Amino acid sequence: MKRFRICRDTRPLRQFVNRHAGRRYKTTACPNLDSDPTRLLLQLCRDGYYLAPGPDHMDRLQQGTGCSYGPLGTELKNSLLQQWWGSVKRSRSTQVFGISTLTARDDGSGEGSPIVDVERLNQLLGAEELTKAQLIQRIQMLLRRSTSLRTSLLQGALEQYSSWLELVNKRLPFGLAETGLSFQPLDGSGSQGEATYASLVWFCSPRSSSQWLDYWTRLRLQWWRKVFALAPSEFSSQDVPEEELQAGVSRGMKIVYSFPWGQETLENLWSRGDCELLQTHGGVRAKIQCRDGRKLVVPHVISVASNMDRGIMAYMHNSLQLLKKHDGKQKLYQRKVLKLHPVLAPVKVALDMGRGSTLELRQVCGGLLQEFLDAGISVWPGYLDTTSLSMEQLNTKYDEMGVLFTMVIDEKTLESGLLQVRSRDTTVREFKHISEVKGFLLRYIRAAHNM
Amino acid sequence: MKRFRICRDTRPLRQFVNRHAGRRYKTTACPNLDSDPTRLLLQLCRDGYYLAPGPDHMDRLQQGTGCSYGPLGTELKNSLLQQWWGSVKRSRSTQVFGISTLTARDDGSGEGSPIVDVERLNQLLGAEELTKAQLIQRIQMLLRRSTSLRTSLLQGALEQYSSWLELVNKRLPFGLAETGLSFQPLDGSGSQGEATYASLVWFCSPRSSSQWLDYWTRLRLQWWRKVFALAPSEFSSQDVPEEELQAGVSRGMKIVYSFPWGQETLENLWSRGDCELLQTHGGVRAKIQCRDGRKLVVPHVISVASNMDRGIMAYMHNSLQLLKKHDGKQKLYQRKVLKLHPVLAPVKVALDMGRGSTLELRQVCGGLLQEFLDAGISVWPGYLDTTSLSMEQLNTKYDEMGVLFTMVIDEKTLESGLLQVRSRDTTVREFKHISEVKGFLLRYIRAAHNM
Numbered sequence: 001m002k003r004f005r006i007c008r009d010t011r012p013l014r015q016f017v018n019r020h021a022g023r024r025y026k027t028t029a030c031p032n033l034d035s036d037p038t039r040l041l042l043q044l045c046r047d048g049y050y051l052a053p054g055p056d057h058m059d060r061l062q063q064g065t066g067c068s069y070g071p072l073g074t075e076l077k078n079s080l081l082q083q084w085w086g087s088v089k090r091s092r093s094t095q096v097f098g099i100s101t102l103t104a105r106d107d108g109s110g111e112g113s114p115i116v117d118v119e120r121l122n123q124l125l126g127a128e129e130l131t132k133a134q135l136i137q138r139i140q141m142l143l144r145r146s147t148s149l150r151t152s153l154l155q156g157a158l159e160q161y162s163s164w165l166e167l168v169n170k171r172l173p174f175g176l177a178e179t180g181l182s183f184q185p186l187d188g189s190g191s192q193g194e195a196t197y198a199s200l201v202w203f204c205s206p207r208s209s210s211q212w213l214d215y216w217t218r219l220r221l222q223w224w225r226k227v228f229a230l231a232p233s234e235f236s237s238q239d240v241p242e243e244e245l246q247a248g249v250s251r252g253m254k255i256v257y258s259f260p261w262g263q264e265t266l267e268n269l270w271s272r273g274d275c276e277l278l279q280t281h282g283g284v285r286a287k288i289q290c291r292d293g294r295k296l297v298v299p300h301v302i303s304v305a306s307n308m309d310r311g312i313m314a315y316m317h318n319s320l321q322l323l324k325k326h327d328g329k330q331k332l333y334q335r336k337v338l339k340l341h342p343v344l345a346p347v348k349v350a351l352d353m354g355r356g357s358t359l360e361l362r363q364v365c366g367g368l369l370q371e372f373l374d375a376g377i378s379v380w381p382g383y384l385d386t387t388s389l390s391m392e393q394l395n396t397k398y399d400e401m402g403v404l405f406t407m408v409i410d411e412k413t414l415e416s417g418l419l420q421v422r423s424r425d426t427t428v429r430e431f432k433h434i435s436e437v438k439g440f441l442l443r444y445i446r447a448a449h450n451m
Numbered sequence: 452m453k454r455f456r457i458c459r460d461t462r463p464l465r466q467f468v469n470r471h472a473g474r475r476y477k478t479t480a481c482p483n484l485d486s487d488p489t490r491l492l493l494q495l496c497r498d499g500y501y502l503a504p505g506p507d508h509m510d511r512l513q514q515g516t517g518c519s520y521g522p523l524g525t526e527l528k529n530s531l532l533q534q535w536w537g538s539v540k541r542s543r544s545t546q547v548f549g550i551s552t553l554t555a556r557d558d559g560s561g562e563g564s565p566i567v568d569v570e571r572l573n574q575l576l577g578a579e580e581l582t583k584a585q586l587i588q589r590i591q592m593l594l595r596r597s598t599s600l601r602t603s604l605l606q607g608a609l610e611q612y613s614s615w616l617e618l619v620n621k622r623l624p625f626g627l628a629e630t631g632l633s634f635q636p637l638d639g640s641g642s643q644g645e646a647t648y649a650s651l652v653w654f655c656s657p658r659s660s661s662q663w664l665d666y667w668t669r670l671r672l673q674w675w676r677k678v679f680a681l682a683p684s685e686f687s688s689q690d691v692p693e694e695e696l697q698a699g700v701s702r703g704m705k706i707v708y709s710f711p712w713g714q715e716t717l718e719n720l721w722s723r724g725d726c727e728l729l730q731t732h733g734g735v736r737a738k739i740q741c742r743d744g745r746k747l748v749v750p751h752v753i754s755v756a757s758n759m760d761r762g763i764m765a766y767m768h769n770s771l772q773l774l775k776k777h778d779g780k781q782k783l784y785q786r787k788v789l790k791l792h793p794v795l796a797p798v799k800v801a802l803d804m805g806r807g808s809t810l811e812l813r814q815v816c817g818g819l820l821q822e823f824l825d826a827g828i829s830v831w832p833g834y835l836d837t838t839s840l841s842m843e844q845l846n847t848k849y850d851e852m853g854v855l856f857t858m859v860i861d862e863k864t865l866e867s868g869l870l871q872v873r874s875r876d877t878t879v880r881e882f883k884h885i886s887e888v889k890g891f892l893l894r895y896i897r898a899a900h901n902m
Contacts, residue, residue, distance in 0.1 A: 052614055068607070070548075071550065075549060078536070090825060097500075100525040101520075113567060113568070114569065115567075116594070118565065118594070121594070125590060143572070160503050163504045163521070164500075191597075194555050378540075384620070
């Protein structure tokens with residue numbers, strides 16, 4: 001093991017992060033990863049604690065519905081949603097308000113799958129006095145009056161629209177943002193697919209709705225690409241052909257990602273006109289009109305709906321790199337690295353023990369762990385793992401999990417306070433003083449957020 | 452309007468925040484607020500953009516189910532969930548892993564309300580060849596095989612338990628944390644009540660399960676009370692009488708809040724033994740055993756489930772203060788202030804315009820707004836509101852919304868760069884230079900997080 005000089009970084013942070021994020025190796029694009037890149041991705045997701053083990057992930061993922069996430073996947077999902085909220089709120093158009101509406105809806109719209117009141121249904125099924133025809137009629141009535149699960153987040157925003165008119169002085173444009181579950185029956189199986197959506201419903205002047213659709217498509221594509229992607233070109237936007245548009249939608253765009261199994265839609269942007277808004281408010285124009293210059297108009301609606309479960313898989317796939325590397329003996333081997341952006345990487349640092357008195361080292365690790373947790377740095381307590389792994393195996397494991405830094409505490413740390421810090425992105429190992437590492441991580445994370 | 456000296460605060464931040472959070476007025480406890488404190492609370496929630504206007508909030512709130520939130524309520528909910536995650540992860544026991552499981556479950560457990568596959572049901576209802584008896588039988592079969600909505604977050608954690616055993620080296624204790632929706636039929640109405648729960652399922656040695664139950668009760672009560680409460684004594688913990696315990700639960704505790712309409716449960720802590728865990732894993736002890744010292748044991752389960760929708764209402768009620776104040780002419784009037792903790796307050800600062808050239812002032816406000824948004828400070832663009840309100844009316848409005856600071860930009864700002872900053876908690880008005888206000892807010896918020 002080679003010692004490096006203690007590094008006190010005084011260069012500007014942006015440069016510093018860029019350096020760490022630099023790619024030193026010849027990389028191979030993801031689609032050529034393996035004979036079956038989809039399986040490889042899934043396997044890494046499971047082994048890296050992103051997805052919970054389960055038989056039906058493959059189908060669910062390809063259908064774009066949510067599945068059970070493990071600790072790292074849950075953290076990644078939370079981060080991605082947080083980033084989405086931040087981007088929507090920070091966008092130049094400051095008139096975006098967050099809302100939260102109900103998932104189970106009593107609107108009698110007949111949309112979405114009904115949730116049955118089992119007790120009443122059983123009463124009907126047990127009522128001997130009913131003829132078959134009467135029974136059928138009663139069941140149909142019960143279904144019509146049932147609560148049903150929403151199939152998108154649009155309807156909630158349309159309903160809330162009029163409540164927030166006063167807040168914006170009836171001035172256009174403004175938007176209502178929401179994140180949450182929506183449900184769709186899965187093809188053929190009769191069971192339900194759920195996915196977490198991030199939705200922005202944008203109310204604007206009819207004159208400018210087309211420009212706004214372009215504006216949001218540009219902004220959203222930029223977000224998917226620029227913010228976290230390693231290979232931005234895998235994200236792209238497309239016009240939706242007329243025959244694929246929903247009823248009432250005059251123009252549509254979509255943002256797609258090129259998965260190994262084909263292109264899938266991450267986000268739909270529809271220009272919906274004013275029909276649904278009018279319908280939601282009983283056709284009463286006076287209740288929903290807004291000022292457009294000096295005129296009063298019924299606004300047009302643009303809906304922007306991102307499937308965040310699919311988004312997570314897109315980033316997982318996008319950040320997976322196969323690196324070819326020569327070891328000391330010039331033998332070629334492959335390194336799989338999940339190069340998730342530092343902001344999204346669910347684990348910022350792993351703590352492990354090297355050689356030395358286990359008891360003492362464990363104490364040092366425990367202290368550092370608590371220090372990191374208190375500072376809000378997400379940390380992996382690798383030192384608690386008693387499986388004996390070589391340093392090489394540890395690095396492989398953490399690279400596949402996308403852990404940004406690995407810190408190893410050993411007997412030298414007890415002597416001199418120095419510990420080894422290895423970066424996922426450069427594979428460089430440096431020694432840092434134990435009193436500096438928290439500050440180092442915080443600066444690194446903050447710089448990544450500001451990039 | 453009185454001028455104050457320009458204040459450059461050099462005192463330690465903790466003291467500084469405490470000073471701002473200090474209460475200068477005689478306060479009246481919430482329950483005496485008004486002849487109908489519940490209605491008053493609801494009205495403030497609506498007027499302050501916490502809840503979306505709607506007819507059924509009252510019932511839903513008292514039943515502890517979620518409702519539609521407005522912009523401020525949505526922000527508050529997100530903050531509270533984030534704080535919960537932080538507290539669970541930071542707790543001494545570092546072995547808590549976040550998970551995310553499905554809301555619609557195919558487990559055939561018969562629990563929860565089934566979601567009907569409408570297409571198949573309609574096929575059955577339309578099948579003329581079926582007799583009434585056959586129809587009933589087929590419908591019952593369809594129901595049994597339906598996806599159903601989860602009624603708690605427990606089952607998902609029990610199922611995932613075995614997947615994470617390797618991760619913890621089969622060492623007890625550890626926990627699985629999750630936040631998400633769960634559903635319960637509303638009494639009598641046949642419709643569904645949904646609520647966001649924060650759940651911790653804790654796996655521990657059978658020998659220490661009783662101590663762990665006490666530990667978590669203490670820790671959780673402390674969280675509710677200490678972290679954000681203005682009147683901590685309204686939160687309390689209680690033993691659950693034996694006759695109220697669910698089947699299989701050996702001991703239970705609950706954390707309650709004293710609402711104006713009576714005590715309601717915020718959180719249930721159940722000591723559940725090992726039955727459900729065994730049942731979930733088909734009774735195969737070998738699959739689920741963990742090390743307890745040198746022995747292998749099937750762990751006991753403690754479930755901690757917090758109703759976050761009710762939690763939001765508890766904090767809203769807890770932070771509402773009625774303050775009696777004399778104005779200059781010694782006339783007594785009442786001030787309603789929503790003193791939400793600075794960490795939870797959804798709007799940190801409101802920006803308004805005073806006298807001066809509207810065009811120029813609007814530009815300054817716009818610049819400041821963007822600066823705050825870029826720094827992640829949640830800001831209320833009051834200057835866009837063209838309703839003409841006096842400074843007194845503005846203050847009243849923002850106090851009722853719980854806005855921490857109000858900044859007024861006027862012609863003096865254009866001349867000297869000074870703007871007026873008013874604190875919700877002290878009502879003190881100070882002048883600060885426009886170049887300083889972002890730093891001031893960031894320091895204030897950071898200090899509040901560290902308190």
